[in-house]
Amino acid sequence: MNIIRDMRNSNEQPTNQILQSNLSLVRQRWPEVLQSLEQAESPRSVVLFDETPEKSLQIDGILLASAYDRYREASIQAALIPYGSQNAWVYGFGLGDLPRVLLERLELRQLMVIMLNPSEVLESLRVFDHTDWLVDPRVSLLTEESEVWFPFAAVPASLALADGSSARLRDMVHLELSMPYVQEKQSENKERFSERIEGNEDFLLRDSDVAELFGCHNNGSVMVAGAGPSLKNHYELIRERHKKGSPLVAVDAALRPLVAAGIYPDVVVSIDGHADGLHALFQQLDSKSLSQTVLVYSPIIAREVLEFWSGRRFVAWTDSAYYNEFSIRYPRARLFSCGSVIHPAVDLAVKMGGREILLLGADFSFPGNRSHVDGCVLSSTRQQSEVRHWVLNGRGEKVPTIPNLRGYLRDLERYIRQHPEVSFFNGSLEGAAIEGAVYWGDRS
Amino acid sequence: MTDTVWIEELEAAAIAFRLGMEAQGCQRLGRFVDALLPLLSGISGEKLVSLNGVLSETLAAQGRKDYLWAADLLEYEIAPLLKRIL
Numbered sequence: 163m164n165i166i167r168d169m170r171n172s173n174e175q176p177t178n179q180i181l182q183s184n185l186s187l188v189r190q191r192w193p194e195v196l197q198s199l200e201q202a203e204s205p206r207s208v209v210l211f212d213e214t215p216e217k218s219l220q221i222d223g224i225l226l227a228s229a230y231d232r233y234r235e236a237s238i239q240a241a242l243i244p245y246g247s248q249n250a251w252v253y254g255f256g257l258g259d260l261p262r263v264l265l266e267r268l269e270l271r272q273l274m275v276i277m278l279n280p281s282e283v284l285e286s287l288r289v290f291d292h293t294d295w296l297v298d299p300r301v302s303l304l305t306e307e308s309e310v311w312f313p314f315a316a317v318p319a320s321l322a323l324a325d326g327s328s329a330r331l332r333d334m335v336h337l338e339l340s341m342p343y344v345q346e347k348q349s350e351n352k353e354r355f356s357e358r359i360e361g362n363e364d365f366l367l368r369d370s371d372v373a374e375l376f377g378c379h380n381n382g383s384v385m386v387a388g389a390g391p392s393l394k395n396h397y398e399l400i401r402e403r404h405k406k407g408s409p410l411v412a413v414d415a416a417l418r419p420l421v422a423a424g425i426y427p428d429v430v431v432s433i434d435g436h437a438d439g440l441h442a443l444f445q446q447l448d449s450k451s452l453s454q455t456v457l458v459y460s461p462i463i464a465r466e467v468l469e470f471w472s473g474r475r476f477v478a479w480t481d482s483a484y485y486n487e488f489s490i491r492y493p494r495a496r497l498f499s500c501g502s503v504i505h506p507a508v509d510l511a512v513k514m515g516g517r518e519i520l521l522l523g524a525d526f527s528f529p530g531n532r533s534h535v536d537g538c539v540l541s542s543t544r545q546q547s548e549v550r551h552w553v554l555n556g557r558g559e560k561v562p563t564i565p566n567l568r569g570y571l572r573d574l575e576r577y578i579r580q581h582p583e584v585s586f587f588n589g590s591l592e593g594a595a596i597e598g599a600v601y602w603g604d605r606s
Numbered sequence: 607m608t609d610t611v612w613i614e615e616l617e618a619a620a621i622a623f624r625l626g627m628e629a630q631g632c633q634r635l636g637r638f639v640d641a642l643l644p645l646l647s648g649i650s651g652e653k654l655v656s657l658n659g660v661l662s663e664t665l666a667a668q669g670r671k672d673y674l675w676a677a678d679l680l681e682y683e684i685a686p687l688l689k690r691i692l
């Protein structure tokens with residue numbers, strides 16, 4: 163399809179007039195936004211689609227709006243905002259179509275448009291006239307937002323182009339947008355998990371309630387080991403702190419690598435009912451050597467794991483609404499989880515009484531293109547080409563990840579915000595930076 | 607699967623992509639391809655080549671997270687083409 167024109171190579175630049183009239187309005191209404199536009203970096207490529215049914219713009223390979231029917235597309239997006247809403251939030255800028263469609267609603271009193279990348283906005287302002295909607299007194303153009311507000315709709319292209327400073331917000335928007343999909347998946351698993359719980363009922367009735375572990379280490383320091391690649395850099399630190407009495411709570415996938423390093427966690431947490439091969443995480447381990455290690459588990463895990471475990475076992479429900487019914491039949495304490503085993507591991511560390519939580523191997527990404535710590539059966543090399551998503555690491559560099567891990571990270575950050583009484587530390591600069599967790603090397 | 611499943615999946619994928627619902631869009635796109643494959647056995651070589659070209663472009667757009675272009679190709683190129691040839 164020969165419909166595109168690379169504006170970088172074209173002598174026929176769009177007139178400055180469009181940009182100037184857009185910027186003049188921005189200057190007048192939102193001087194702070196103008197400042198951020200002035201500092202915007204140039205995109206690698208800007209391509210105008212001007213032979214398609216509708217004009218559109220592609221920045222760094224991402225089309226900002228439909229090249230066939232922009233109004234229809236914006237109407238589909240606007241449908242996420244219920245009719246009758248007086249306030250609405252739009253995440254992303256695009257070609258301004260979504261705000262335009264929403265402003266047709268007479269009942270709308272305030273429309274907040276959040277920019278996720280100033281260079282995307284600047285290129286859009288350079289080529290397309292936005293004055294028709296930017297002039298509307300109901301519109302606020304915002305640069306720095308850290309929350310997802312409701313009701314909202316998003317411009318997908320802006321999410322894909324979000325810069326480093328908007329990455330956290332982008333991920334939270336994605337989390338919200340993925341909720342219907344997650345709920346659909348959960349309901350698909352419902353029957354399977356119910357069967358698992360019934361199959362594990364004898365253990366469920368016999369084993370202790372995780373609540374018995376709560377408060378066992380009041381006001382102490384607790385280490386939490388995830389199975390991220392950076393865990394291997396912390397074995398010495400773990401040994402040292404373990405000797406000094408700091409308990410180690412490990413996720414199931416970290417157990418084998420830890421044991422191989424001669425480290426026996428105090429607690430192992432296992433909650434994954436999806437992974438049929440979960441018990442492989444425990445293969446080649448000597449069950450007897452783990453007799454002093456406690457297993458905290460969700461009753462949906464594979465029965466083989468429960469049969470294998472020689473140490474004490476404690477039952478916990480995770481806090482998904484899905485378990486409400488079961489937790490009435492089998493009352494056991496609940497642990498926070500939004501899908502990742504690191505969540506209940508951290509929550510348990512806090513409920514044990516930890517007031518200082520040190521996160522080790524909680525990478526939420528693939529530093530060194532590795533998926534897990536060496537020695538974990540799940541560990542694999544991720545080719546750069548197969549990883550399209552990223553988060554910022556502790557050094558402010560982009561590090562590859564996948565949407566699930568990115569979502570788990572933002573859920574953990576939300577949990578951390580809800581626990582100001584606890585000091586969280588991140589042992590690594592290689593994995594994702596975790597908001598609210600100070601780098602261990604920088605602790606005062 | 608019936609021979610209309612492909613259009614339902616195609617439309618659902620395009621809508622999800624336009625809403626920014628990545629996971630849903632990718633899932634429905636996969637289902638669209640699965641529903642389409644058994645229907646292609648009787649299609650002539652030339653038509654298959656043009657379909658292959660635009661499908662490859664769609665998957666490439668999905669791969670670089672260019673979801674709105676992927677949605678455009680699905681709705682405005684692939685759907686009309688399939689309606690003509692199937």
